[in-house]
Amino acid sequence: MIILIGGSFAADSFMRFPVPGTNEPHYLTKARHYWNPQWCADDFFLESSNAHLFLFQTVGAVTQVLSFPLTAVLGRIAGFLLLAIGWYRLINILCPGFWAPLITAWFYLALAAIGNFSGEWIIGGIESKVFAYGFLFLALANACEQNWNRAGIYAGLTITWHPVVGVWSLACSLFALACLAFFNRKNLDRKTLVHSLKAAIPALGCLLLCSLPGLVPSLALLMQGDPKDSFAANYIQVFYRLKHHLDPMDFNLFSYLMYAVLLVTWLFLARKESPSFTSRFFQFFIIGTVGLACIGILLGAGPRPASEMPYYAFRMSLLKFYPFRLFDALLPLAFSVAIFHLIQQYLNVDSEQKTTPAWLPPALRKTILAVLCLGIFSGTLYSAWNHPPIHKMTPAQRADWIDACEWIRDHTPEESLFLTPAHATDFKWYAQRPEYVTYKDCPQDASGIVEWNRRLKYLRKWGQEYYNEGFDDRALQALQQKTGITYLLVKRLGPFTTIDPIYQNRTYKVYQLP
Known part of the structure; x- marks a missing residue:
C-alpha cells in the first residue's frame, strides 16, 4: 500500500x-x-x-x-x-x-x-518541505495514538527539515491539546495532570534535541542584519518577492472561494465523526491551522500600498513567517478524510451497518x-x-534555452559571471556558471534580500540610462565596472552596437563583454 x-x-x-x-x-x-x-x-x-x-x-x-x-x-x-x-x-x-x-x-x-x-x-x-511533511504526518499519527516520545522525535525532525512547517505544526498541536484539556476539564484531576506533565518532559526533550540541527541555524539567520535592513527586507519579501505566498490581498478570489467551500464542508462533515481522542485531536489541529490563516488575513488586510496600513511594520514582520502554509496544505487532507468517511457511510463498503438500499449488493x-x-x-x-x-516556454524556446546553456558550459571559463534573462530559473542547472542576480534566486537573510533588490534596481536603471537605440561601449563598460559581469545571455535585451554575439540560436544570443 x-x-x-x-x-x-x-x-x-x-x-x-x-x-x-x-x-x-x-x-x-x-x-x-x-x-x-x-x-x-x-x-x-x-x-x-x-x-x-x-x-x-x-x-x-x-x-x-x-x-x-x-x-x-x-x-x-x-x-x-x-x-x-x-x-x-x-x-x-x-x-x-x-x-x-x-x-x-x-x-x-x-x-x-x-x-x-x-x-x-x-x-x-x-525540497526540504517534502521531507518535513512526511515527518509531520508521522508526528500527528503518533500524537493521535498518544505515543508522545515518538511524536516528539518526529516533530523535532519536522522542525529540522523545515523550521516554519515544524514550528507552526508544534503550535497547532499545543492548541489541539489545550482544546482537548478544556473540553475534558471535568474529568481532569491533580493526579492526572501530574502524570501528564511527567509524560510530557521526555517528549519535549526528544523534540528539542531532534529540532536543533534546523532550529539553531534558523534562529541565527533571523538575528542577522541591522534593524534598517530587516525592515526593508520584510517589506521586499512580503509585499514584492513573495507576495503570492504572504500577502492575503494578493490571493485571487477563486482561492478564497475554493477554500471557503472546503472549510465549510469539512466543518459540517466533521460533526458526525467519532468523539474519540484521535478524531478530536486531528480536528483541533486543523482548526489551529485555520486560526493561523485567519490571523494572517487580519494582519495583511488593508489598503495598498501597504505602507498606508496602521502598524504595517509590525504586521509584515509577522506575515513573513508564512501563516497560511499549514492551512493551505492540510485543509485538503482533512477534507479528503471527511469525504472518505461520507463515502463509507453511504456506500457501506467497510461497515456491517446497512445504510444503503437493499437492492444495491455489496459487490x-x-x-x-x-x-x-x-x-x-x-x-x-x-x-x-x-x-x-x-x-512558460514553447518547446522550441525551451530547446534553444538548453542549447545556449550547454554551449556556455562547454565554451566559457568557469570564473565567468553572467547576466541572464530576468526570469530565468535554471541557468546554473544547465550552464553551471554564476549569475550576477536573478529574480527567482532571492536570498533569505535581511542583508541579502536588500542587496538582491539593489542589484535588480541597478540593472533596470542601467537599461533606462544607457539605452539609445541600443547599447554602446560606454554602456557596456559602465555595466562591467559596476557589476563585474563578463558575459551576457540575452533574449530581447539589446541591440549591442559595438559587439557581436559569440554564439546564437533562434531565440538566444551570447555576448562576451570587451
Whole structure:
C-alpha cells in the first residue's frame, strides 16, 4: 500500500513537474555549492546565507557524486516514500479500511490539481518541505495514538527539515491539546495532570534535541542584519518577492472561494465523526491551522500600498513567517478524510451497518467506489500530463534555452559571471556558471534580500540610462565596472552596437563583454 501511495505521488509529480521542477534548480544548485564553494563561485545567491541548512548538508552531499537530474529523481523518490509512510500511518488511524490511505491520497492529488490558497504545495519537486511533511504526518499519527516520545522525535525532525512547517505544526498541536484539556476539564484531576506533565518532559526533550540541527541555524539567520535592513527586507519579501505566498490581498478570489467551500464542508462533515481522542485531536489541529490563516488575513488586510496600513511594520514582520502554509496544505487532507468517511457511510463498503438500499449488493457498492476513485485519479494524471510547462516556454524556446546553456558550459571559463534573462530559473542547472542576480534566486537573510533588490534596481536603471537605440561601449563598460559581469545571455535585451554575439540560436544570443 505504501508503494502504491508513493507511486501515486511520484506519478503526479513527474508528469506535472518534469525535472527540474519548480524549486529544484534553486535548492539543488545551492546544495552543491555548499559542499563545493568553488563551483559557481561569486554567484550572489549561492554565496548568501543558507536557510535550509539541513537539506544542503544531506542532499548536497549527493550532488557531489550524481548529476542534478539524477539527484532530483532520487530525492523525489526518497521524499515521496517518506511522505507515503507518514500518510499511510496517519490515515490508517483516522479512517478504517484497507484502501483508505490510497483513496484519500488520490482525493488530495485531485484537490491539489484544482488549486491552492497561498501557493503552497507538497507534491512537486524535491525540497526540504517534502521531507518535513512526511515527518509531520508521522508526528500527528503518533500524537493521535498518544505515543508522545515518538511524536516528539518526529516533530523535532519536522522542525529540522523545515523550521516554519515544524514550528507552526508544534503550535497547532499545543492548541489541539489545550482544546482537548478544556473540553475534558471535568474529568481532569491533580493526579492526572501530574502524570501528564511527567509524560510530557521526555517528549519535549526528544523534540528539542531532534529540532536543533534546523532550529539553531534558523534562529541565527533571523538575528542577522541591522534593524534598517530587516525592515526593508520584510517589506521586499512580503509585499514584492513573495507576495503570492504572504500577502492575503494578493490571493485571487477563486482561492478564497475554493477554500471557503472546503472549510465549510469539512466543518459540517466533521460533526458526525467519532468523539474519540484521535478524531478530536486531528480536528483541533486543523482548526489551529485555520486560526493561523485567519490571523494572517487580519494582519495583511488593508489598503495598498501597504505602507498606508496602521502598524504595517509590525504586521509584515509577522506575515513573513508564512501563516497560511499549514492551512493551505492540510485543509485538503482533512477534507479528503471527511469525504472518505461520507463515502463509507453511504456506500457501506467497510461497515456491517446497512445504510444503503437493499437492492444495491455489496459487490456493486465496492465496484462503484473503485470506478469513482480510479476515475478521479485518472483525471488528475490527465490534468498533470496536460499541464502547461512551469518554465512558460514553447518547446522550441525551451530547446534553444538548453542549447545556449550547454554551449556556455562547454565554451566559457568557469570564473565567468553572467547576466541572464530576468526570469530565468535554471541557468546554473544547465550552464553551471554564476549569475550576477536573478529574480527567482532571492536570498533569505535581511542583508541579502536588500542587496538582491539593489542589484535588480541597478540593472533596470542601467537599461533606462544607457539605452539609445541600443547599447554602446560606454554602456557596456559602465555595466562591467559596476557589476563585474563578463558575459551576457540575452533574449530581447539589446541591440549591442559595438559587439557581436559569440554564439546564437533562434531565440538566444551570447555576448562576451570587451
